[in-house]
Amino acid sequence: MKKTKxxxxxxxxxxxxxxxxxxxxxxENDSIKKNELSEIIxxxxxxxxxVKTDVPVPIDILNISEITKGAPQTSxxxxxxxxxxxxxxxxxxxxxxxxxIDPAQLRGLGPDQVLILVNGKRRHTSALVNINGAPGRxxxxxxxxxxxxxxxxxxxxLRDGAAAQYGxxxxxxxxxxxxxxxxxxxxxxxxxxxxxxxxxxNFKGGIDGQTAQLDLNYGTSLGxxxxxxxxxxxxxxxxxxxxxxxxxNAIFNAYNAVENRAAQGGTAINSLFSNINNTPNSSQIINxxxxxxxxxxxxxxxxxxxxxxxxxxxxxxxALNFDVTNNELSYRDQQRSDxxxxxxQSKLASGQLYYNTxxxxxxxxxxxxxxxxxxxxxxxxxxxxxxNGSGTFSQVYQNGFLPEIESTILDVSSAIGITTxxxxxxxxxxxxxxxxxFQYNVNNTIxxxxxxxxxxxxxxxxxxxxxxxxxxxxxxKYDFLQGLNVAFGGEFRYENYEIQAGExxxxxxxxxxxxxxxxxxxxxxxxxxxxxxxxxxxxGAQGFxxxxxxxxxxxxxxxxxxxxxxxxxxxxxxxxxxxxxxENYSDFGNTVTFKLASLLKLNSNINWRxxxxxxxxxxxxxxxxxxxxxxxxxxxxxxxxxxxxxDSDAAKSxxxxxxxxxxxxxxxxxxxxxxxxxxxxxxxxxxxTRIDDRVVLTGQYARPSDAQISGSATPTQQxxxxxxxxxxxxxxxxxxxxxxxxxxxxxxxxxxxxSHKYNVIPDFTIKNDFxxxxxxxxxxxxxxxxxxxxxxxxxxxxxxxxxESSRVYLEEAIPKVKANLATTFGIKKLDIYFRNxxxxxxxxxxxxxxxxxxxxxxxxHPEYSAKIVTDLSFGYQVSEKFRLTIGANNIGDxxxxxxxxxxxxxxxxxxxxSPSPSADLSNANQxxxxxxxxxxxxxxxxxxxxxxxxx
Numbered sequence: 001m002k003k004t005k006x007x008x009x010x011x012x013x014x015x016x017x018x019x020x021x022x023x024x025x026x027x028e029n030d031s032i033k034k035n036e037l038s039e040i041i042x043x044x045x046x047x048x049x050x051v052k053t054d055v056p057v058p059i060d061i062l063n064i065s066e067i068t069k070g071a072p073q074t075s076x077x078x079x080x081x082x083x084x085x086x087x088x089x090x091x092x093x094x095x096x097x098x099x100x101i102d103p104a105q106l107r108g109l110g111p112d113q114v115l116i117l118v119n120g121k122r123r124h125t126s127a128l129v130n131i132n133g134a135p136g137r138x139x140x141x142x143x144x145x146x147x148x149x150x151x152x153x154x155x156x157x158l159r160d161g162a163a164a165q166y167g168x169x170x171x172x173x174x175x176x177x178x179x180x181x182x183x184x185x186x187x188x189x190x191x192x193x194x195x196x197x198x199x200x201x202n203f204k205g206g207i208d209g210q211t212a213q214l215d216l217n218y219g220t221s222l223g224x225x226x227x228x229x230x231x232x233x234x235x236x237x238x239x240x241x242x243x244x245x246x247x248x249n250a251i252f253n254a255y256n257a258v259e260n261r262a263a264q265g266g267t268a269i270n271s272l273f274s275n276i277n278n279t280p281n282s283s284q285i286i287n288x289x290x291x292x293x294x295x296x297x298x299x300x301x302x303x304x305x306x307x308x309x310x311x312x313x314x315x316x317x318x319a320l321n322f323d324v325t326n327n328e329l330s331y332r333d334q335q336r337s338d339x340x341x342x343x344x345q346s347k348l349a350s351g352q353l354y355y356n357t358x359x360x361x362x363x364x365x366x367x368x369x370x371x372x373x374x375x376x377x378x379x380x381x382x383x384x385x386x387x388n389g390s391g392t393f394s395q396v397y398q399n400g401f402l403p404e405i406e407s408t409i410l411d412v413s414s415a416i417g418i419t420t421x422x423x424x425x426x427x428x429x430x431x432x433x434x435x436x437x438f439q440y441n442v443n444n445t446i447x448x449x450x451x452x453x454x455x456x457x458x459x460x461x462x463x464x465x466x467x468x469x470x471x472x473x474x475x476x477k478y479d480f481l482q483g484l485n486v487a488f489g490g491e492f493r494y495e496n497y498e499i500q501a502g503e504x505x506x507x508x509x510x511x512x513x514x515x516x517x518x519x520x521x522x523x524x525x526x527x528x529x530x531x532x533x534x535x536x537x538x539x540g541a542q543g544f545x546x547x548x549x550x551x552x553x554x555x556x557x558x559x560x561x562x563x564x565x566x567x568x569x570x571x572x573x574x575x576x577x578x579x580x581x582x583e584n585y586s587d588f589g590n591t592v593t594f595k596l597a598s599l600l601k602l603n604s605n606i607n608w609r610x611x612x613x614x615x616x617x618x619x620x621x622x623x624x625x626x627x628x629x630x631x632x633x634x635x636x637x638x639x640x641x642x643x644x645x646x647d648s649d650a651a652k653s654x655x656x657x658x659x660x661x662x663x664x665x666x667x668x669x670x671x672x673x674x675x676x677x678x679x680x681x682x683x684x685x686x687x688x689t690r691i692d693d694r695v696v697l698t699g700q701y702a703r704p705s706d707a708q709i710s711g712s713a714t715p716t717q718q719x720x721x722x723x724x725x726x727x728x729x730x731x732x733x734x735x736x737x738x739x740x741x742x743x744x745x746x747x748x749x750x751x752x753x754x755s756h757k758y759n760v761i762p763d764f765t766i767k768n769d770f771x772x773x774x775x776x777x778x779x780x781x782x783x784x785x786x787x788x789x790x791x792x793x794x795x796x797x798x799x800x801x802x803x804e805s806s807r808v809y810l811e812e813a814i815p816k817v818k819a820n821l822a823t824t825f826g827i828k829k830l831d832i833y834f835r836n837x838x839x840x841x842x843x844x845x846x847x848x849x850x851x852x853x854x855x856x857x858x859x860x861h862p863e864y865s866a867k868i869v870t871d872l873s874f875g876y877q878v879s880e881k882f883r884l885t886i887g888a889n890n891i892g893d894x895x896x897x898x899x900x901x902x903x904x905x906x907x908x909x910x911x912x913x914s915p916s917p918s919a920d921l922s923n924a925n926q927x928x929x930x931x932x933x934x935x936x937x938x939x940x941x942x943x944x945x946x947x948x949x950x951x
Contacts, residue, residue, distance in 0.1 A: 042120045043158045043176040045577070046165075046475055046487035046565045048426070056577055056597035056609040057160040058670060058685045058751060060084055064152045070824065070833025070873045072889035072944055074191065074213060076144040076152070076177075077102045081936075082837050082871070085773035085818035086159055086751055087175075089144075090934040092134045093243075093343050093380075100346060100378040100407050101128050101143050103136035105814060106172040107159060108747050108775040109689070111141030113617055113662075115162070115170035118147070118177045119356070119370055121415050122167070124434030124467035127497070129622040131643065131697065131737075133845070133932045135813045137806070138697030138739060140620040143436055144175075146374035146411035150189065150215035151232035151354040153180045159751060161666040161689065163615030164579040164595035167491065167561055171615045171664045171691065179356035179370055182219035183228035186951050189215045193944030195241055197893050200940065202242045202340055203928070209241035209345060209939055222359050226366070229357040234350075240379070241344030241939045245925030247336045251400075252328040253388045254299070254320040255532050260332075260398055261295040262288060270395035270532070271452070274512035276313060277534050278526035286316050298327040317533050332399070341926040342381035342402060345939055350376040364421045371414030371434075378407045382543030383923075390535035391542045393448045403445040403543025411436045417471075425474040432471075437464035442506065442544045448537040449510040449529045461502035461547030465622065468494045482569035491561040497621035498554040499628075502546025507629070509539035519732040520640060539640070545630030550732075555625045559585045559618070573601035583616075587624075588660055591616050605676070609685075610669040619646075619659035619695050623739045629732065641700065642733035650727035651738050654720075655786030660741055664691045670751075679758040688748045693741035693784070699803040700735045703728035704792070720792035742784050742802055745810065749775030765826040772819040777811050804858045805845035813933045815840035817866070831875040833887065839935035840866045844899075846932060848919040862921065862930075864897040869936050883948040893941040896929050 044055045062083060073079045077089040089104040106114040111130070116123040126143040130136050158174040166174055194210040201208050219230040259269050269288055273279040293299065293307045303322070310316040329335065354372030361367065384402040385392040392400050417430030440460040447454040473489040501507075509517045511527035521528050529537045540546060563581040570576065577597040584590050597611035629642035644651040646659045670685030704721040712718035728736060756768040785801045793800075817840035825832040843863050849856035873887020899922045922928065929938040 042178060043117065043156050043166075043174050044160075044162075045567065046473075047477065047485040047567050048475065054575065054599065056575060056599035057158060057162075057611055058609075058668070058683060058753075060155075060157040060159065060753065062155040062157065064149055064154060068149060069883075069948075070831060070875050070885060070887065071835075072193070072871055072873065072887055072942055074149055076147060076149050076155070077104055079149060080104070080144075080155070080157075080175075082820060082835070083769075083771075083822070084157055085771045085820060086749075086775070087157065088135075088814045088818070090135075091345055091937055092132070092934070093345070093931055093938070100348065100376065100380070100409060101126050101130075101141065102145065103130055103134060103139070103141050104144055105136060106157075106175070107687070107689070107749060107773075108777045108814060108816070109172035109691075110139045111136040112139040112169060112620060113171040113691075115166055115168075115174045116142040116144065116177070117166070117174060118413075119179055119415070120176060121417075121430060121432045121471070122467075122469050122493075123177075124413065124436060125465060125620065125622075127436045127438050127463040127465040127622065129620075129626045131626075133805075133809075135809055135933065137809050138623070138695070140622045143374075143409070143411055146352070146376075146409075146436070147177060147372070148215065148232055148234035148352045148354060148374075150217055150234055151179055151230075151352075151356070151372070153178045153182075159685065160611055160668050160687070161613045161615045161664060162595070163617075163664070164581045164593040164613055165563070165565060167581065167583060168559075168616060168618040168661075171617055171662070171666070171689065179354065180217060180219065180230045180232070181228050181356060181358070182217070182230055183221045184219060186216070186218045187949065188217060189213070189946055189948045191215075191944055191946040193942055194239075195939045195941060196888075196943045197940030199243055199893075199895060199928075199938075200241070202244050202246075202337060209239055209942070211236065211238045211944075213237075222357070224360055227359045230355065232352075232354045232372075234352040236348065236350045238345070238348040240342060240347040242340075242342060243928055243938050244340040244343040245922065245928045247339045247924055247926060249924035250323040250388060251325045251336070251339050251386050252323070254296070254303070254322050254324050255289075256387045256394060256398075257296045257299075257324050257328050257331075258289055258293050258320065259394060259532075260328075262292040263395075263398065265292060265295075267292070268395050270393065273530075273532075274451075275526055275528055275530050276317075276532055277530060279313075282313050285313070286310060289316055289320070296324075298324070298331070321533065334399075339384065339386060339400065341384050341923075343927055343931070345937070346378050346380040348376060348378045350374065366419050367417070368419065369414065369416045371412075373413075374409070374411040376407075376409040378409065380405050380407070385542055390531040390533075391448050391538045393446050393451055393454075393531075393537070396446055396452060396454070401444055401446070401542075403541070404443040405544050406441040406443055408439040408441070409437070410439075422474070425476045428471070428473040430471050432469045433467070435464060435466040437462060440502070440544060440546070442541040442546075445542045447505050447508065447510070447539065447541055449508070449539050450505060450514070451529070453514065455505060458506035458541040458546060459503045460506045460541060460544055461552075462498075462500040463547075463622075463626075464498045464500075466494075466496040480568075482572050483567075484569075485567040487563075487565040487567075489563060491559075491563075493559045493561075494556065495558075495621055496554065496556040497625055499547055499552050499626070501549045501552040505541070506546025507540045507548045519729075520734070540630060545628075547628055551627040551629065553625055553627070555621055557585060557587045557621065559583055575599040577611075579613075583618075585618055585661075588618070588658070591661055591663075605674040607672045608669075609672070610667075612667045613665075615664040615666065617662040617664075617695075619661065619739070623695055624659055632735075639735050640733045641735045642731050643697075644727070644731060644736055644738040646739050648731075650730045650736075653723045653727045653730075654792070655788030656738055656740055657786070659695060659739060660693060662691055662694050662741070664689055666690070679756060681755045683753045684751065686748075686750045688746070690744070690746050690780075692744045694743050694745050695739055696742040696802060696806060697739055698737045698742065699800040699806065700737050701797070701800055703734045703736075716791050717793075720788050723788065724792050740784070740786075740801075743779050743810075744781045745777055746780050747775055747777040749773065763826075763828045765824075767824045767826075769822045770820070772817070774817050776816055779807060779810060804847065808843050808845035808861060809932075812843035812861075813845060815842055815866070815935055829877040833871070833873045833875065835871040837869045837871070837936070838866065839869065842933045842935055844921065844930045844932055846919065846921040846930075848921055856919070862897075862899070864930065864933070864935070867894050867896065867935060869894050881949055881951060885944075885946040885948070887944060889942040889944075890936075890939075891941060895940055896935055896938060899927050899930050 156176040162170040358368040382403040413434035415432035595613035666689035668687035822835040875885040
């Protein structure tokens with residue numbers, strides 16, 4: 001708290017100092033040297049050469065070159081997360097592929113409800129669908145980090161619905177990435193940094209997460225005026241960070257100890273059985289255990305006698321079913337921390353190459369092209385498999401293992417176009433092709449049903465997405481009243497989504513004979529592979545089961561669109577804008593959206609703007625067709641868990657309708673102010689968005705048992721449960737989720753942006769930028785639950801349709817309030833960059849007994865308090881060609897609140913919970929901070945040094 005007060009005091013002092021200096025030097029600063037509200041924009045208006053104060057919608061212009069001079073962040077998502085409060089993106093941990101694609105959200109809406117453009121052209125989305133526990137669960141976003149920030153000139157953020165102007169997805173707004181056009185020099189940066197933090201290396205301190213980055217940019221003319229070729233290359237290596245507490249739960253049981261002593265004697269007890277409940281050599285197993293049990297010297301005499309007296313498998317199981325963790329760790333010369341998970345940012349290596357070029361053929365016609373390739377190899381980790389777990393197969397991994405998920409992400413895009421003048425219209429014809437793919441490999445793992453015959457590395461399959469877009473855009477300005485701009489055009493888009501199956505061992509279930517099993521084995525089958533205690537072993541690669549042939553598919557769709565966009569100045573100080581768009585999709589039909597907006601210049605310094613629009617978002621192919629089945633451990637037991645495709649027979653049999661578009665209505669209004677005498681600009685906007693038929697991923701449903709069906713209260717329920725059971729059997733799973741147009745939501749909020757820039761004295765400038773965003777999203781109305789689901793299970797089944805955890809992810813998992821205040825001091829060759837970022841409180845979707853009153857429910861969640869993160873850097877222009885910057889992100893080493901307030905502070909001893917919380921969200925101390933929500937990450941302080949050069 002003292003640290004926060006100190007930061008606030010310093011910030012207030014700096015602003016006060018800046019304002020005082022402004023008044024003292026008012027005579028020297030009567031005019032704004034560079035009007036921050038007057039930058040030329042590409043989005044928000046189809047009229048040429050509009051500045052952002054002359055459009056009726058809020059737009060942020062972010063000069064990336066200027067920002068990255070001092071900011072520690074270098075990836076697009078993290079740059080935006082710290083400079084644009086309406087934007088939220090945070091890395092996840094232990095969330096499979098989502099560890100490498102940071103979900104990004106605008107104005108509190110979903111990652112798939114913001115449209116991404118590059119040079120004004122639609123960008124393809126990621127192949128990955130976010131199915132794990134993270135904000136944006138069930139959505140498909142765009143991989144912003146596939147584009148190197150060093151290739152970017154500026155980013156334009158349109159904070160207003162724009163589906164009528166740009167098409168599907170633009171419900172929350174549009175982010176336009178404008179690539180560099182420089183043609184006169186070669187420039188670059190070399191950066192090295194790491195997390196110098198108290199939490200580094202699992203709270204031992206020191207440094208981890210070391211990151212090295214090299215960026216190069218070359219621009220040249222192609223021999224003709226206004227021609228250019230700009231190329232950017234970027235390479236990054238990033239080590240993982242470790243933020244796990246010391247494991248507090250059981251690791252070894254007595255059987256593990258005996259098995260270990262037997263292995264030292266050359267005997268593999270696990271090889272003596274496949275299904276312990278049905279084995280002809282029970283006596284051999286019992287006698288072998290009795291032979292080696294005396295070598296475990298810490299067993300008490302009572303324990304040894306119980307083992308010696310056992311004559312049946314069940315008796316020997318009971319005799320060995322006790323915890324020996326502390327003694328066995330001592331025997332093996334190990335510590336509890338040796339069994340920690342890998343919690344933190346994932347390891348990553350990437351290479352990127354991007355280009356942007358244009359060549360004028362004559363005075364009115366030019367060719368252009370842009371695009372690039374991004375290759376990333378990431379390593380993240382699943383939950384570790386402990387020796388006492390059924391998924392471990394301790395004959396191969398006596399100390400358990402930590403499965404490694406290796407993701408190879410390839411992103412390729414290229415656009416080509418021509419601009420000219422046809423019949424008096426400025427004309428742009430373009431074609432844009434982009435693809436994104438995820439190849440999954442799982443290493444350091446096992447298919448436990450194969451036992452010693454299992455490989456340790458698996459090809460788990462691949463997902464890929466391709467988008468091809470062709471556009472025709474025509475614009476012309478007429479001398480009508482004070483000016484009329486007419487724009488119209490069309491778009492054709494083709495999308496393709498593909499899932500490729502992994503190798504058989506990556507997903508396969510094998511029986512005791514080593515034969516592949518299609519589907520599931522009956523729970524009573526003697527062919528089930530078990531561990532020593534009779535627990536069923538899970539199928540497929542532990543950590544990430546591969547895609548099955550039944551999951552594999554290739555699906556596509558086409559869409560066509562036409563739009564009309566009019567801008568009229570009835571008077572010099574009044575602008576009216578209207579847009580109408582028609583789209584037809586091959587998989588769900590037609591939609592029409594419109595937008596009306598107006599800007600009124602109340603005087604030379606104050607503008608009022610207002611807009612209202614309808615919008616839509618077509619469900620992605622990934623949401624419609626993603627399908628997988630995998631083994632997941634729920635309460636310690638393995639289950640086959642899957643996802644029903646929306647159009648599958650299984651989904652249809654339980655009444656799930658085909659996905660349809662989300663539709664929206666939104667309004668926004670705001671003011672912009674300029675105070676030239678104080679060198680001050682202010683913009684404030686309020687907004688409201690209603691989304692109907694929002695696509696969500698349901699909670700998990702369990703396969704109804706025969707007993708559950710026979711015990712049905714009514715014939716209607718019995719019939720509905722029978723359909724459910726048949727659907728699960730068709731898919732061959734025991735639990736499942738599916739996508740559906742399940743809810744309606746409303747979002748409201750306000751954005752404030754203030755900029756203050758002036759020259760204090762010659763060679764001394766100060767620039768202050770303040771931004772604040774508040775938004776609140778709520779589910780409204782009833783759930784769109786199919787009647788057959790209600791018939792099958794009543795309230796429990798209705799609850800699982802959109803469970804409490806899904807509500808929290810929608811409404812409370814990202815900060816409702818974000819703000820930042822950045823101050824840059826320019827003193828001759830020295831720049832000082834100082835920024836405070838405020839991240840509001842968030843709620844964990846996990847449920848536990850937060851207040852330790854002895855009772856809890858699914859509606860009792862931990863809340864993690866607001867935090868302020870401070871960045872500080874110093875940049876010095878060493879010479880005309882070289883610039884050196886050193887600094888830190890999160891210089892105060894601030895962390896989120898500890899996970900699960902019911903858990904005591906983490907120490908080097910095993911904590912005792914008294915009373916014990918109803919659910920341990922820390923997973924036995926492994927997640928010191930929440931894995932479900934994150935305001936600003938969990939890596940602590942990051943220090944860096946950066947050398948920039950330009951020739």
